[in-house]
Amino acid sequence: MTVIEDQNRMLIQMVKEFTANELAPLDMEIDQKGDYPAGLFQRVIDNGLLKITLPSQYGGAGFDYTAAADALNKMAIGNASMAVTLEGHFKTIEQFTKYGQPSLNDKYLPSAGHRIFAFSMTEPSGGSNPKGISTRAVKQGDNWVITGDKIMITNGGLAEVYCILSKTEDDQMAVFVVDKDMPGFQFGKREDFIGLRGTPVGEVVLDHVVVPADHLLGKVGQGLEIGDNAHADARVLMGAILAGIIEHELGIAINYSKERKALTTPLYQLQVIQEKIADIAIARQNTRALYQKGAQQKVANQLYAETAAMAKSYGSRAAVRSGDEALQVLGGYGYSREYPVEHLIRDARAMELAEGTIEKMNLEITNAEIAK
Amino acid sequence: MKIVVGIKQVPQADSVKIDPQTNNLIRSGIQGVINPFDKNAIEAALRLRAQAGGEVILLSMGPDSYVTSLRDGLAMDADQAVLVSSRALGGADTLATGYTLAKAIEAIGDVDLVLLGRQSVDADTGQVGPIVAAYLGLPQVTFAESISLESANTIIAKRQLDTVIQDIKVTTPAVITVRSELNRPRYETPVNIKQSFDKAVTVWSETDLNLDPEQIGQAGSPTKVTSVYAPEKKGRQTTTLPTDPTQAVVELLNKLN
Numbered sequence A: 001m002t003v004i005e006d007q008n009r010m011l012i013q014m015v016k017e018f019t020a021n022e023l024a025p026l027d028m029e030i031d032q033k034g035d036y037p038a039g040l041f042q043r044v045i046d047n048g049l050l051k052i053t054l055p056s057q058y059g060g061a062g063f064d065y066t067a068a069a070d071a072l073n074k075m076a077i078g079n080a081s082m083a084v085t086l087e088g089h090f091k092t093i094e095q096f097t098k099y100g101q102p103s104l105n106d107k108y109l110p111s112a113g114h115r116i117f118a119f120s121m122t123e124p125s126g127g128s129n130p131k132g133i134s135t136r137a138v139k140q141g142d143n144w145v146i147t148g149d150k151i152m153i154t155n156g157g158l159a160e161v162y163c164i165l166s167k168t169e170d171d172q173m174a175v176f177v178v179d180k181d182m183p184g185f186q187f188g189k190r191e192d193f194i195g196l197r198g199t200p201v202g203e204v205v206l207d208h209v210v211v212p213a214d215h216l217l218g219k220v221g222q223g224l225e226i227g228d229n230a231h232a233d234a235r236v237l238m239g240a241i242l243a244g245i246i247e248h249e250l251g252i253a254i255n256y257s258k259e260r261k262a263l264t265t266p267l268y269q270l271q272v273i274q275e276k277i278a279d280i281a282i283a284r285q286n287t288r289a290l291y292q293k294g295a296q297q298k299v300a301n302q303l304y305a306e307t308a309a310m311a312k313s314y315g316s317r318a319a320v321r322s323g324d325e326a327l328q329v330l331g332g333y334g335y336s337r338e339y340p341v342e343h344l345i346r347d348a349r350a351m352e353l354a355e356g357t358i359e360k361m362n363l364e365i366t367n368a369e370i371a372k
Numbered sequence B: 001m002k003i004v005v006g007i008k009q010v011p012q013a014d015s016v017k018i019d020p021q022t023n024n025l026i027r028s029g030i031q032g033v034i035n036p037f038d039k040n041a042i043e044a045a046l047r048l049r050a051q052a053g054g055e056v057i058l059l060s061m062g063p064d065s066y067v068t069s070l071r072d073g074l075a076m077d078a079d080q081a082v083l084v085s086s087r088a089l090g091g092a093d094t095l096a097t098g099y100t101l102a103k104a105i106e107a108i109g110d111v112d113l114v115l116l117g118r119q120s121v122d123a124d125t126g127q128v129g130p131i132v133a134a135y136l137g138l139p140q141v142t143f144a145e146s147i148s149l150e151s152a153n154t155i156i157a158k159r160q161l162d163t164v165i166q167d168i169k170v171t172t173p174a175v176i177t178v179r180s181e182l183n184r185p186r187y188e189t190p191v192n193i194k195q196s197f198d199k200a201v202t203v204w205s206e207t208d209l210n211l212d213p214e215q216i217g218q219a220g221s222p223t224k225v226t227s228v229y230a231p232e233k234k235g236r237q238t239t240t241l242p243t244d245p246t247q248a249v250v251e252l253l254n255k256l257n
């Protein structure tokens, strides 16, 4: 085992232990309450989990994306909401390290170990077609003045630093970093989503928020590229989370089918049940192979956007379908809120939308294949 | 305060599987982890360090593969680790292990406190801590469920036995073995995991420590295991006392006499 492999193994073990003790026992409660219980998010911070991918020069652990994805995979087996909260943070940090100016990164990244960062493109008018956004950034001397309404932001309300996709006066796209403490910044409403109910997803309203010049990520005109890059980074991690949800579904189906009997025969010995369990296991393995491939490609500096889209496009539908199959294995109990399967379907369903809809991803995959 | 924590690697409980055909332990794929009580000892040492300053040194005797467990302890935030490792040490029982650890503690030098788990979960003898204390000629407290610093060189340890709790005041240097009630061991953190690979893990052999060949490994181990079996279950008897209080007291006193 290389040192890196050894470190990654330790990280996975740590996340498994943390998940088993702190998250998995609260999985049902988080769904029912629609929020994280008091103190839980602080324990995530205190145990350094926001620092997994943060480079060491900013006080982070500097784990690579394969380790981060595997860590979120393990976390999602116990609770997908918290894994998505971390996904939103990690993918945003990636945009700072790739596009941020040194002065911006020096100012902001040291706080990313205890403050959540978020990335925001979607507006009330739509998310799939970012060219249609109405948030505006107007240059005023050395500063930019930003006005707009951004919705459905993962960790909106919880996050303290936001990357905001805006249009400049000459209709170019650009991403700016906005801090919740800046004058003119306001939180709006939290979505009442049907799944991932722990993860806050909310709105921020910007009314002439003034940011200095170095709060521009990359260059003016690079906004869509950065948005696409953030999508690809998010999709790798969501693939990992989806593989975790499927693993959770598989575990529930297997345990139940061993206990429950059709007269005297345990369910798992029935061929019709075996088909479902096998389908779920295959879905888990395929999703895992896709997200791990995407993470490896990213770490190796290869193109990974298409694999990332595949991981989330395939994984999200596979996780919803697998949840449906697991529900069927549990019969009437599967349809009950007392059992976790139904909320796993709702959790997985979010990822057919978030970070690009299935339709948009499949368009991208098709374009990539046609261009080959 | 210079604190040495003795740790042992044990098989992770949920990784131990029995081959259904042969009924033997499946050895491949067993993950070694720090003996759970030893994690309490590490946590106690880290808290004492936070209070009194100083250094936490992990010490283990075993094969090279034990380094992974020492690394886990370093990722909990211990400062450095020592592994005593050599073929000649193989087959050591508690006496040979205690001797070897005591010699290593002497070699580390100027140690104020030695903490160990009260027993290992795979062998369950609870003997190594006391043997280490005997070899070092140090006072010892076993089964501690709380440890507090009273002054720079006195510690008060609460010792939990089956029926009594003793408060024992002990001057350092001393040896203390700990129960799981003592604390809740912290998690490793991602940053500490990375940094644990920058910390020193020193490996010593029997020659580095000038160990007496007659006192180490198989040669130094008088314990002979002839067989291992589950103890017979002793049936417990239950008597229900009459509901009338006077009668109940009389009957109870009769029983106790």
Ligand SMILES: Cc1cc2nc3c(=O)[nH]c(=O)nc-3n(C[C@H](O)[C@H](O)[C@H](O)COP(=O)(O)OP(=O)(O)OC[C@H]3O[C@@H](n4cnc5c(N)ncnc54)[C@H](O)[C@@H]3O)c2cc1C
Residues within 6 Å of the ligand: A088, A118, A119, A120, A121, A122, A125, A126, A127, A128, A129, A151, A152, A153, A154, A155, A193, A196, A201, A350, A353, A354, A355, A356, A357, A358, A359, A360, A363
């Ligand atoms: C849990 C969750 C978390 C989210 N987190 C974030 C976040 O952190 N940041 C953020 O910016 N957004 C976030 N979103 C918003 C998400 O990105 C959008 O919901 C998504 O992009 C779709 O946008 P929309 O909802 O406006 O739907 P629309 O864009 O209106 O789409 C409606 C339907 O039309 C289809 N469609 C629309 N345009 C096209 C097209 N050009 N080609 C093909 N089909 C098309 C869509 O696929 C969809 O089926 C999140 C959403 C969810 C559910």
